[in-house]
Amino acid sequence: MNRYESPLARVGIVLFTMLAASFFALPLLWLATAPFDARVNLTVHIPAELTLDNFRAVFQNSFAVRALLVNNLIIAGGAMLTVATVATLASYGLSRTRIPGRDILVYVLILFSSVVGGTAAMVPLFLLAYHLGLVDTHIGVILVMSGGLLPSAIFIMRDFVDTIPRSYEEAALVFGASPLHIFRDIAFPLVRPGVAVVAIWAFVNAWGAFLIPVVLLRSPHNMPASVALYSFYSEAGTPVHTLVAAYAFLYTIPVLVLYLIVNWRFGFRFFGGIKR
């Protein structure tokens, strides 16, 4: 910081920072207080009357509970497994083989990922899923989600795989290891932090997904939580703040827990890279 800055300027900077921070902090504060409040509006205040009634009411809604505890876990878990597995194997292959134009291929994939995962491709994706008989199945949602997430995941993973010296694998080869041995004993343990990053990233993305499930799923009992949130709206289409708050609170818990676990185990800050 500049030593010659006037105190006035400094006060200004601090005020501005506080304002900007509160802009982002207020919704989070609301999420932390509102679910336990008997009377909720869109302002943040310390609850006058602490209660767990909101949660009780949420658990009455079996459609929403099923969405959160079953459908969301299936979709996010499935996308996580698919993305982590495929990205690990693919990045390993991409990093270790000499294919002409390999790097261009990877960049083109990245480019396409925004298309596949995005709104623009929704119609063709729906038609594809329809013809494959995957409409209104979790598999369909998982595959489309994974397809959208994979290129970036492969890109991230390849950075990890590239840092493993080839001589590790070559030593294992010379000492008699099969490719499977090498992957299991050497490559995988060394890229595990990368796998964790990619897995969590995929999970979080799929956990919060709205558009793809809404387009590909039909029956209410298949819908994920992002859609089920709308069951806490009144018939007039206005949200019931108490219930929405409580449900949203439950909805964020797994993401928070995952973040904490990974942070504790591997020490990474989200999108802040890996501590080595």
Next chain:
Amino acid sequence: MAQITLENVTKTFGAVTAVDRVSLTIAEGELVALLGPSGCGKTTTLRLIAGLEIPDSGRIFIGDREVTRLPPRERDVAMVFQDYALYPHMNLMDNIGYPLKVRGVPREELRQRVQEVARRLQIGDLLDRRPSQISGGQQQRASVARAVVHEAQAFLFDEPLSNLDAKLRLEARAFLKHLQHTEGVTAAYVTHDQAEAMALADRIVVMNHGKIMQIGTPLDVYRNPQNTFVAAFIGNPPMNLLPCHLDMAQGVLVVAANQAPLDLGLLRERIRVALKDGDSLTLGVRPENITLGAEPGPAAIPGKIYVTQPLGGETLVNVEVGDQLVSVRIFTEELPPLPEQVWLTLDLARTFLYGPDGERIV
């Protein structure tokens, strides 16, 4: 242990010919050093033997088995890598025992064999440490231990000492030589350090641009360099190479640098190929085979003292001959006073003559 044979092996990477028609036999129990400047194809030759590269043409044998196209794990060789390639997530026990683990050796037997080898290599009490928790010299031993445990037909070393500091390197060199003798291993040893090659090897293979320039015992390569490349590469300081041409009428060699005539004398009888007047040749003479004097002589060329470097037991004198610097090595502790203008007398019995193509003719 088994012998290793390469027959006319060639390997190219795109436009680069990394290994060019190399033929070589490493006898059972022999340590052969592959020596040459950076990029000359030493590592590639080693990787071809290991099976980490497949040759474009030629054949490779280990023992009497052809292995040219076999994958590494079917070749039964052990390798020590330049960076040691110890696995950072395993302790030394698991690292050294890895070749046994993939072979499915039971855990208890694996522990015993690793402990036995580790004790022999004096790293027996480090087995529960990870590679990052031991010194460079210990890592090097661990990497050798892993190769020893493998009980292969042959050992391949890729500059195993280059990451060690000077003192450790000498220790490790003695240790490797001792190990090689006691175990009687067949080994190919890549290095670009000629002192290391001389000290360790039974025979040295000098390579340049993927080709073998000479194969011979360390002394042979030092005493009888077959071409100007080997002459200039081996020795410290290397052999003096003086371009010159033949003047048949006078029976002399004219040194190009200062046009000084040099009586062929003894050399004449040793020339075994037909030479023409004016052929451009190269005269090769080691620094220790030149004497300095104040008087001219038939086998002497004039020069001017450039600088003298006392090195303890010997003195290195650089003499300007025309525009070329010639090094002279004198084995006295104190140099007698020399005039600025000196005569360099070559020991013609130990002087080499190389033809226009750089191949030795005397």
